Amino acid sequence: MIDDIILARSLHVLALVHWIGGVAFVTLVVLPLARSRSSTTDAMALFNNVERRFAVQVRVSIPLAGAAGLWMTYRMDLWERFADPRFWWMPAMLGLWLVFMLMVFVLEPLLHARFEQLALREPASTLRRMARLHSLLLSLAALTLLGAVAGAHGFY
Numbered sequence: 001m002i003d004d005i006i007l008a009r010s011l012h013v014l015a016l017v018h019w020i021g022g023v024a025f026v027t028l029v030v031l032p033l034a035r036s037r038s039s040t041t042d043a044m045a046l047f048n049n050v051e052r053r054f055a056v057q058v059r060v061s062i063p064l065a066g067a068a069g070l071w072m073t074y075r076m077d078l079w080e081r082f083a084d085p086r087f088w089w090m091p092a093m094l095g096l097w098l099v100f101m102l103m104v105f106v107l108e109p110l111l112h113a114r115f116e117q118l119a120l121r122e123p124a125s126t127l128r129r130m131a132r133l134h135s136l137l138l139s140l141a142a143l144t145l146l147g148a149v150a151g152a153h154g155f156y
């Protein structure tokens, strides 16, 4: 029989695969492809089109990952882990989630117009900065994933 904690864990992982997998695809495939284009206008158009579609989808997967994670924390009463250094991956998960929530729901809508202007004025350096930011976030996500899978399965 499937209980609510198993269901929450499954939804947590499903949402993570969509969200972090998408970040990996944008970082490792779309951005290098865009930066290899000879026309910077084409490059920005490619990046913007992919990012816009992905942004709509992660507005579902990011909150779902967080809701399922918080539900597991509440149901298994794991709050004390946030203060225990052996469970560093718990605050790492929460911190990473908060950063993405802020980016997707606050910064992106707020700074969208300014970003478009900057991309028109300096497309090459905007793409370079985007590539750096995505690489940093993907590295943090990979580290968190490694720590969380190992930690959730008994590795200290």
Ligand code: HEM
Pocket: 009, 012, 013, 016, 020, 065, 066, 067, 068, 069, 070, 072, 073, 078, 093, 094, 096, 097, 141, 142, 144, 145, 148, 149, 151, 152, 153
């Ligand atoms: C609000 C944010 C989040 C909360 C409260 C949260 C909470 C949790 C909890 C309670 C567990 C179960 C731990 C256990 O069974 O011992 C878990 C598992 C896990 N979480 Fe999160 N999480 C959050 C976000 C994230 C993020 C952003 C990532 C990835 C970057 C992540 C990756 C994982 C992974 C890989 C597992 C292990 C799944 C398994 O193998 O069973 N979580 N999370």
